[in-house]
Amino acid sequence: MSYGLGHHQQKLKNMWSPIQPTPTCVVILFSIHFVLKAEKLLKKNGIGHDVIPVPREISSDCGMAVEFPCLESEKVLELLAAAGLRLAGLYMRVGKDSFQPISAGHLAVNAVN
Amino acid sequence: MSTKPAPIYADNAATSFPKPREVIDAVSAVLGGMSLSPGRSAHRYSLECSRVIFDTREALADFFNCPDSSRIAFTCNVTEALNVGIFGLLGEKLHPGDHVITTALEHNSVMRPLRYLEKTADISISILPVSGDGEVMVSELPRLIRDNTRLIVVNHVSNVTGAVADIEAIGRAKGDAVFLVDAAQSAGVFPIDVARMNIDMLAFTGHKSLLGPTGSGGFYLRPGLGLRPLKMGGTGSNSEAEIQPDFMPDCYEAGTPNTLGIAGLGAGVGFVTRTGLAAIRAHEQRLCRLFLDGLEQMKGITVYGPAGGRERAAVISLKVKGKSESAVAQSLDRDFHIMVRAGLHCAPGAHRTMGTFAEGTVRFSFGYFNTEADVAACLTALAIISKN
Numbered sequence: 001m002s003y004g005l006g007h008h009q010q011k012l013k014n015m016w017s018p019i020q021p022t023p024t025c026v027v028i029l030f031s032i033h034f035v036l037k038a039e040k041l042l043k044k045n046g047i048g049h050d051v052i053p054v055p056r057e058i059s060s061d062c063g064m065a066v067e068f069p070c071l072e073s074e075k076v077l078e079l080l081a082a083a084g085l086r087l088a089g090l091y092m093r094v095g096k097d098s099f100q101p102i103s104a105g106h107l108a109v110n111a112v113n
Numbered sequence: 114m115s116t117k118p119a120p121i122y123a124d125n126a127a128t129s130f131p132k133p134r135e136v137i138d139a140v141s142a143v144l145g146g147m148s149l150s151p152g153r154s155a156h157r158y159s160l161e162c163s164r165v166i167f168d169t170r171e172a173l174a175d176f177f178n179c180p181d182s183s184r185i186a187f188t189c190n191v192t193e194a195l196n197v198g199i200f201g202l203l204g205e206k207l208h209p210g211d212h213v214i215t216t217a218l219e220h221n222s223v224m225r226p227l228r229y230l231e232k233t234a235d236i237s238i239s240i241l242p243v244s245g246d247g248e249v250m251v252s253e254l255p256r257l258i259r260d261n262t263r264l265i266v267v268n269h270v271s272n273v274t275g276a277v278a279d280i281e282a283i284g285r286a287k288g289d290a291v292f293l294v295d296a297a298q299s300a301g302v303f304p305i306d307v308a309r310m311n312i313d314m315l316a317f318t319g320h321k322s323l324l325g326p327t328g329s330g331g332f333y334l335r336p337g338l339g340l341r342p343l344k345m346g347g348t349g350s351n352s353e354a355e356i357q358p359d360f361m362p363d364c365y366e367a368g369t370p371n372t373l374g375i376a377g378l379g380a381g382v383g384f385v386t387r388t389g390l391a392a393i394r395a396h397e398q399r400l401c402r403l404f405l406d407g408l409e410q411m412k413g414i415t416v417y418g419p420a421g422g423r424e425r426a427a428v429i430s431l432k433v434k435g436k437s438e439s440a441v442a443q444s445l446d447r448d449f450h451i452m453v454r455a456g457l458h459c460a461p462g463a464h465r466t467m468g469t470f471a472e473g474t475v476r477f478s479f480g481y482f483n484t485e486a487d488v489a490a491c492l493t494a495l496a497i498i499s500k501n
């Protein structure tokens with residue numbers, strides 16, 4: 001089973017059992033500009049991630065989202081907040097096509113729609 | 114003439130030529146390499162295209178010292194950016210009965226919108242005067258500012274005389290008014306730091322000294338300052354909503370953008386950054402000085418604009434005694450293959466202050482790719498034309 005975490009997933013696969021992949025989080029931002037800004041920040045800080053289409057289960061919006069290991073979520077949220085990026089939503093992937101909204105404390109995250 | 118000289122382009126204030134090789138390559142790589150609709154679909158071409166735009170936005174933000182690149186929006190030129198600024202303030206910060214200050218050196222892309230608001234929206238306008246040698250008199254600003262002054266619009270570098278306005282001093286003295294700078298002629302030659310200069314909105318064009326293609330440009334807008342968008346429509350974001358997004362950059366970028374132009378602009382900014390503003394400015398000012406020194410030796414030529422060792426851009430307006438501006442420009446082109454511009458240069462106010470209104474001037478404008486030999490050829494040609 002792959003959750004589309006690209007090279008990061010690959011790396012983790014070697015360490016983790018492929019049956020229990022590392023849980024991932026999906027952050028929704030307000031537009032592609034902020035997605036690419038987030039991507040740049042994660043890249044700069046060496047955090048594995050994937051830019052993915054916003055899953056239809058989360059929103060019918062046609063944009064992109066950023067997926068990363070939940071292990072890194074604290075660092076990711078810190079980086080995004082420091083750069084002034086507002087979150088439109090934060091989810092944990094709980095199945096191939098299923099997501100659960102999670103709250104990010106002071107960031108007051110709301111699900112899109 | 115027996116031998117045909119190579120053409121000399123001395124009309125860089127209209128648009129720069131040539132463009133750096135990397136600008137041409139960037140445009141062609143994008144045109145030939147991917148579909149051009151950014152942020153609309155989730156496939157790889159759309160994403161790559163979004164990256165091209167993102168990279169240019171980040172490069173411009175760095176270039177103007179703006180910490181948050183989402184505060185840069187793209188337009189198709191500085192005229193559109195200035196229109197967004199001036200008309201977009203109406204109903205936001207600017208209301209009927211309010212006051213605006215501008216200078217006598219503005220381009221029509223500022224004066225026409227302002228005169229329209231004066232006529233239709235009861236906005237009053239004061240003009241910062243210009244000194245004898247064409248410099249905006251910043252010292253007069255405090256006397257012009259009123260309680261209801263909401264907007265100050267200043268052309269950083271005159272496209273007629275090359276005079277440089279002290280925008281840092283204006284930024285210090287602006288009070289509560291929105292400070293809008295027209296950087297059409299300055300961006301890519303003179304340093305612009307929106308934070309240090311206290312600029313609320315900076316409008317720039319891509320195709321002059323930023324060395325990008327025509328059809329590119331944009332603006333920086335200070336955080337917290339909102340404008341009414343001039344156009345609304347698809348942005349690729351918030352698609353489920355029938356109202357225009359209220360966040361930058363999307364709120365001002367409805368419609369599929371000029372991805373090609375933006376790609377080229379990014380490469381242009383890259384070229385300028387790598388070459389260095391100081392090196393570009395030093396080269397252009399050396400050409401300018403050479404030209405001015407040569408003109409000084411010539412009889413029958415009147416030069417307008419800042420005198421002596423004043424800081425200025427390589428934009429030189431002149432008149433040849435006894436010759437019409439159009440005849441001089443035509444002879445330069447036809448007989449000497451030298452391309453310049455003659456006339457009013459879209460800034461009638463500037464010509465009124467210099468006393469060259471109606472007929473205008475002959476304008477030489479040198480860019481980074483001009484050489485000392487180009488300047489020498491221009492001087493030779495003028496010497497011949499002025500004698501005949």
Ligand SMILES: Cc1ncc(COP(=O)(O)O)c(C=O)c1O
Nearest residue numbers: 190191192220222268272297318
């Ligand atoms: C000072 C100034 N403002 C505005 C413009 C308009 O530029 P654009 O045609 O790129 O909108 C120009 C150049 O033409 C200019 O020199």
